[in-house]
Amino acid sequence: MAITSASGPDAAPRQQTLSTNYVDFTSSATLGWAQQYLPDLMEKEAEIYGKRTISGFLSQVGAEEGSASDRVVWSEQGRLHLAYTATCEDAVGGNDDASDNGFTIIKDVDGNTIAAGEHGIRLGDTVLVSNSSLTLRGYVSVINEATNNITILPYGAADFDAAGFSDGAGAEAYRILVYGSEFGKGTDGRSSANQPTFKSHSNKHVILKDYYEVSGSDASAIGWVEVSGEEGQNGYLWYLKAEGDTRARFADYVEMSMMESEFAAAASTIENATGGLGLAASSTGADAGTEGLFKAIETRGHQSTGITGVNAATDLAEFDAMLAVFDQNGSIEENMMFVDRSTSLAIDDMLASMNSYGAGGTSYGVFDNNENMALNLGFSGFRRGSYDFYKSDFKYLNDKGTRGALNDTVTNIRGVVVPAGVSSVYDEQLGRNLKRPFLHVRYRQSETESRKYKTWVTGSVGAMTSGKDVMEVHYLSERCLITQGANNFMLLN
16 A cells, blocks of 8 residues: 655755844834744833832821712811901991991901801900001990991090001901900890801712723733733733733822812813713713812812922921911821922922921821831921921822823922821711811722722633623722811912
8 A cells, every 4th residue: 555645754944044034023024923043031021110100198198988978078167266357347337437446247267258147256255356557455345237347345445546546448457356255243144155167068979990901812822021010910921911000000090080180160061071971961060070189278278389499498488387377277286298309309408408407306196106117108207396297209299190291380289288187077977076087088888889999800711701702801999088177288389
């Protein structure tokens, strides 16, 4: 029996190096293929941008807590003592006339307009009355609730004009502070009471999502380069890198949203946008968005344009002006400063210009009185007056891939001062006062569902939940930021 073959044996192969007969990494036609000879390959991916994530800010300054409602409502107590701005008025109406001892209450010291009959000054109160050059003590003898006009009799003269107050000093040129009261023997008690004041604030959760997909074939492909993800993944499967980067980027988006977000204005047309909001046709733009940290401080806190590094002495004066603002509010002793590089260096130069700025020491109370803990977390502490500050460079403000890319030189944010510790707040859901951090996150949660940070896999790769030859990774978070006591926060811009 004859044996036949389709062809004779091939000639022995010969090894010859030519530019035309091997796969070249640099060739656009052969990228992704291996060379004929083993290359001198650096198997580790170079991390040229260092640690790229910015998450961790909120974990250092706040806390996280579940919420079972679409909106979080909290109340903040008003000031305990009574102080107002006023105009000097004719007691019976007309032109300014200090000789009539008449004043009209306009606003409280925080600039809130006082409606008729809503100020807390009462008959018999003793008050301090001041303008830009003089402070006098007086007695409240008449109150007109309909007009917020009050008559104050000075202790030192027949009228304020004779005591040195001039007429027509300008709108809101006067400050009135209640410091006590005075009544005669055998008189009746007061007939009116002051009720505590508070303001209610609220914020709504925002839903954030992301997505990663890889085909089954690519999920099983092995590469040359060992990669590592931000979440600790490592290996030669490229999808580990891509999925890890997606996860890390989403975590940053979650945090950045808590800082940058704002509510849509009523005139906004966001509800009509094709982005997945899914708002009802009758809804307004105000249904979109949430209040982030920066917007909360812009609306209810304080802002400073000081500490620029131009002059250390000027920077120190501007820093002390910030302390004066804190004195006028909650006087929170421990504060954390997250600043960009230029502001951080300006503060260093400011402190270096002082002969013994560190003589008073720093308590490091927020770090369990452990200086090493503070330094390990990237904070340096210093004390000024009665306040302790812990300063840290804020990567988010420096990185060219985040806020460092913005070119706004007027309103751009250079840093934020956040009070440490907790404050007492009335929770309207629970109906009681609770101690909570000034800054904390609320995420949607019930007994069966937590939306703090969800991730799940669909497809036929790994999960095998569908017939699609892919791995689909879904990311979701539903949360909002509670900026409690924003009057104790400061933006540097």
